[in-house]
Amino acid sequence: MLNFSFQNPTRIHFGEGQITAISHEIPLDARVLLVYGGGSIKSNGVYQQVSDALIEHTWFEFSGIEPNPTYDTLMQAQAIIKAENIDYLLAVGGGSVVDGAKFIAAAALYEGNSEGNDPWDILAKQQVFTKALPIGAVLTLPATGSESNGNSVVTRDGNKLPFSSPLVRPLFAVLDPSVTMSLSDRQISNGVVDAFIHTIEQYLTYSVNGKVQDRFSEGLLQTLIEEGPKALAPATKGDLEVRANIMWSATMALNGLIGAGVPQDWSTHMIGHELTGAFGIDHARTLSIVLPAVMKVRKEQKREKLLQYAVRVWQITDGDDNARIDKAISLTEAFFETMQVPTRLSHVDLGSKDIDLLIERLEQHGMTALGENDDITLAISREILTQAL
Ligand code: NZQ
Numbered sequence: 544m545l546n547f548s549f550q551n552p553t554r555i556h557f558g559e560g561q562i563t564a565i566s567h568e569i570p571l572d573a574r575v576l577l578v579y580g581g582g583s584i585k586s587n588g589v590y591q592q593v594s595d596a597l598i599e600h601t602w603f604e605f606s607g608i609e610p611n612p613t614y615d616t617l618m619q620a621q622a623i624i625k626a627e628n629i630d631y632l633l634a635v636g637g638g639s640v641v642d643g644a645k646f647i648a649a650a651a652l653y654e655g656n657s658e659g660n661d662p663w664d665i666l667a668k669q670q671v672f673t674k675a676l677p678i679g680a681v682l683t684l685p686a687t688g689s690e691s692n693g694n695s696v697v698t699r700d701g702n703k704l705p706f707s708s709p710l711v712r713p714l715f716a717v718l719d720p721s722v723t724m725s726l727s728d729r730q731i732s733n734g735v736v737d738a739f740i741h742t743i744e745q746y747l748t749y750s751v752n753g754k755v756q757d758r759f760s761e762g763l764l765q766t767l768i769e770e771g772p773k774a775l776a777p778a779t780k781g782d783l784e785v786r787a788n789i790m791w792s793a794t795m796a797l798n799g800l801i802g803a804g805v806p807q808d809w810s811t812h813m814i815g816h817e818l819t820g821a822f823g824i825d826h827a828r829t830l831s832i833v834l835p836a837v838m839k840v841r842k843e844q845k846r847e848k849l850l851q852y853a854v855r856v857w858q859i860t861d862g863d864d865n866a867r868i869d870k871a872i873s874l875t876e877a878f879f880e881t882m883q884v885p886t887r888l889s890h891v892d893l894g895s896k897d898i899d900l901l902i903e904r905l906e907q908h909g910m911t912a913l914g915e916n917d918d919i920t921l922a923i924s925r926e927i928l929t930q931a932l
């Protein structure tokens with residue numbers, strides 16, 4: 544196992560009715576900005592529950608954070624933060640809203656560098672910042688793990704870039720699985736697939752004998768394989784326990800625990816971000832297209848872990864090593880198909896003519912040495928995208 548330091552200080556309030564917890568989590572003297580998206584929280588009752596919980600607080604609101612949040616939208620929050628002396632952000636929504644709140648929190652107190660003070664530098668130049676407003680989160684879409692990690696992804700002019708800092712990790716997060724009942728099938732699928740691939744990106748590398756991390760990851764993958772389809776099936780989609788298991792899996796998949804002390808890949812995500820940035824494809828749907836191709840192109844480098852994945856996650860014990868690996872890859876694709884997400888570029892109307900632009904963007908964003916060994920060059924990314932046609 545590799546050396547690591549691990550701390551996850553986000554306090555989780557899990558279960559039905561837990562939105563009331565925000566009333567005592569946020570200090571009474573705070574000046575709170577509630578940030579949310581396009582309005583789903585108004586139609587499913589979450590906004591009302593949050594308003595009720597904040598009855599004794601002084602609060603304001605900023606809405607309109609879009610899926611794949613943009614710099615331009617997020618910067619508009621700065622005016623109300625200044626005008627109302629906001630000192631606490633409450634993000635209520637999916638990963639885009641929580642990610643958006645993180646950028647707003649860092650931008651509000653950003654002091655700049657010698658070249659200026661545009662907070663975009665936090666992403667474009669990975670500029671370090673030393674302060675951010677405190678954040679709390681009420682999660683409405685299990686997928687990203689953003690509710691208890693320090694990561695955020697923001698888009699500007701087609702450039703979708705990540706940043707990470709412990710300063711923007713939410714202090715607390717409310718996870719009430721009942722609020723996920725209003726999700727569309729598409730958003731449920733996206734969430735399950737995103738969480739599955741977060742687990743894979745921290746698992747499917749090379750072995751460092753991290754037995755705890757491996758077994759935890761395999762448990763998360765199996766839970767998502769079992770519960771994901773149930774959340775789409777008419778007979779079980781209303782089952783709160785199914786939703787609870789998906790919600791907790793998604794948080795655990797990217798809260799730092801399973802990735803501590805093991806190598807990580809993230810090539811699927813970095814290539815996927817270019818597909819969203821250039822063509823607007825949903826985050827998870829870019830991943831379900833790229834991952835099977837990564838598994839195929841990196842079969843030799845990932846051989847040992849692919850075999851472990853085949854046996855422990857899919858219980859494949861027949862055939863030689865190659866047959867087991869091929870079967871595991873095809874079962875992964877079949878799982879994505881059951882979850883109704885695309886597995887080929889052609890499924891989203893893209894073809895070989897689009898690959899040049901994606902490679903150009905990867906180069907422009909410095910994504911030239913991806914993977915657990917930093918050896919996925921632009922040429923190999925091209926091979927992966929070609930494999931995904
Ligand atoms: O905007 P509203 O009206 O709220 O509607 C949203 C949005 O249209 C809707 N929704 C959310 N909760 C709902 C609901 N509709 C009905 N009922 C509910 N309970 O769902 C739509 C999509 O929401 P979004 O927040 O965009 O989805 P998701 O949680 O999948 O977040 C995706 C974003 O997170 C980033 C992605 O790149 C993408 O920008 N990621 C963040 C990560 C992180 N912070 O660690 C890691 C991930 O790999 C990912 O990159």
Ligand code: ZN
Pocket residue numbers: 687737741812826
């Ligand atoms: Zn993701």
